[in-house]
Amino acid sequence: MATIFSRIVAGEIPCHKVAEDEEFFAFLDINPVAKGHTLVIPKQETDYIFDLEDPLLGRMMAFAKRVARAQEAVIPCKRVGVAVMGLEVPHAHIHLIPITKESDMYFGGEKMTITQDELAEVAALIRKAYK
Ligand code: AMP
Numbered sequence: 001m002a003t004i005f006s007r008i009v010a011g012e013i014p015c016h017k018v019a020e021d022e023e024f025f026a027f028l029d030i031n032p033v034a035k036g037h038t039l040v041i042p043k044q045e046t047d048y049i050f051d052l053e054d055p056l057l058g059r060m061m062a063f064a065k066r067v068a069r070a071q072e073a074v075i076p077c078k079r080v081g082v083a084v085m086g087l088e089v090p091h092a093h094i095h096l097i098p099i100t101k102e103s104d105m106y107f108g109g110e111k112m113t114i115t116q117d118e119l120a121e122v123a124a125l126i127r128k129a130y131k
Pocket of ligand 1: 015
């Protein structure tokens with residue numbers, strides 16, 4: 001059975017898409033810890049990120065870097081923080097989070113309150129800045 005993230009890539013479940021190429025897909029996290037919180041996934045279904053073959057993992061990080069550059073361009077932040085957990089969704093993904101302080105990357109607390117319209121607006125900004 002396809003993972004929820006594969007179903008997003010297939011267009012079966014809606015998302016706020018940020019970027020895509022042949023191998024990877026980026027979209028906003030539905031429960032962001034900070035504005036612009038984005039997930040980068042390989043289209044290939046693999047649960048654990050460190051089970052990906054080295055070349056694919058390298059290309060995934062290069063793709064994530066391009067997404068991060070776009071986030072930096074449009075979301076006020078000091079830098080883009082990177083996290084990998086995968087405890088909830090068994091499809092490898094990198095969290096890219098625009099941050100100004102350490103606590104912006106705290107996953108254990110209250111999530112941001114953000115509307116679908118606001119998510120759509122943020123996604124459009126990042127998408128436009130993505131090169
Ligand atoms: P983890 O697997 O622990 O890295 O957490 C999974 C992340 O995926 C969480 O931050 C969720 O908010 C996010 N998430 C789960 N379902 C969706 C979805 N349908 N669209 C966007 N983000 C999602």
